[in-house]
Amino acid sequence: MGKWDHRDDGKRISQSVLQGKTTEELRDSQRFIKSLLDLRKSQKLEKTYIVGTQKAIAYNETPKVFVDYRFDGTATGRLSCASYTAKKPMGVSFHTLPRDKENNIRSLFTAPKDYYFVTVDYSAMELRVLAHVAKDGQMQKAFLEGADLHTYTARLLFNKPKISKSERQIAKAVSFLIAYGGGAFNLAETTGISLGRAKKILNTYQNVYPAIFEYMEFVEKFIKKNEYAYSIFGRRRNLPDIKSKDFKVVNRAARQGLNFTIQSAASDILLCGLLGTQRRLKRESVDARPVATVHDSIELLCHKDHISKCLEIVYDELVNYPFMKEKFNIHFDVPLKIDAEVGHSFGDGIEIDFKDGKPQNLQMVREYMNEN
């Protein structure tokens, strides 16, 4: 089997082999590979979540799953969530739960009688953190105006008022690449555009949001000098690899450092929101409690009679963040935004509209409750 080439050679030969195929043969191969990938995906879903949950229920001897939250599970300071060990199959990881509505795995997790799930998600949290820490006026303006950041960015990047779906997609990819520390090569890979075009787009992005690049430069210089990065919460990550002689290792450490300053801050903002919410719920005797947190979201169980009050508290604690202001004296230059849902299960519910911090469509929620 040693005759097979890989990387660039493999890709080149693969492409030339395809050129020798008939269109019908290509279509057959395309359908076959697509179906194979779909099959693997759904087999994995079944094994991980259906079989995993069945095992957990049998092990726990109750229709519940239990997970293990870890503060030290990631180098970025983000919270991780695991299903204990293979010997103790008590649960499934919530952090990898798919959002797919077709085979709605999240709908397996349901609220007890008279209780509802309140799911609250921070919207574009990492990019809001980036706009804040980098003090980029242009990006902050987009958030302050309540604009869709990716459309806003695409308009500036492509210098035209009407933006196509793919242009918005490219703008979105660039913003996330910056936050995750990627470059032109990654942009070309993820969006399917040429490397030359990716480079050009990144250059334009630099003109659109100059402070973001100044911030990146600042972080890199800081890491090179101090061998660590720190977040606005004071959390730090040691990055000794920055002193490596291998430039690839140095670049990776710089990327990790930049990403750390954003991801760990986003994670700690959620933690502040979670703590603030839990304290307020207890203090104001609201029959609701957090039961899970997944990435940028908090899941609560709330008694049906306390939904309105619970939503008001969650909104205040996450959007106005009094806990974070009091404990860390952090005041964001950009507004924080949440999306909230109320439903019977983790996987479905009614989206809540807020006005001045108060839920507006509670009648819809009541109808949903009566129907289900």
Add this chain to the structure above:
Amino acid sequence: MLTIKNPKTFDWANMALSDCCEGNAADSYFTLKLFNLIEEKLIELGMEKLLTQLIMPSLSTFSEMEYEGMGVSELKLLEVGRQLRVANIEEEDELYGFDQVQTSDNLSSNLNLIEVLYTREGSFELYPPDRTGKGSPSVAAPTLKLLLEHIEEELKRRG
């Protein structure tokens, strides 16, 4: 320290109270010693606030969440499980419907899949855009996705 040789077979429920207390006291003692050391270091690094205002208070929140667990609807579990199994069978049937695949093929076997995709005459006879570390043609998802991209590019080129 509360150290047990065979924790899996040990009768925890009938452990002598004095042993349990002694073990827990030793655990607390060493944990406190460790805490003092770590606390000092965290203060030195300027992370004291993070520890005392955020991490320590959130421990009880997380332990409450871990203890509470998440309820599962067994009915939904059956329903979604059945849906997925049916979808899997249908997808598998579809794959075996291709002329290039033989009924004796086992598509869960990487070796067999290599034959179907790359090496067997009369099958798809594609070329792997990447190989494994050991030099075999790769059938991993990223390689297949890349192959799919190449096919789509070629189809697009032909209009």
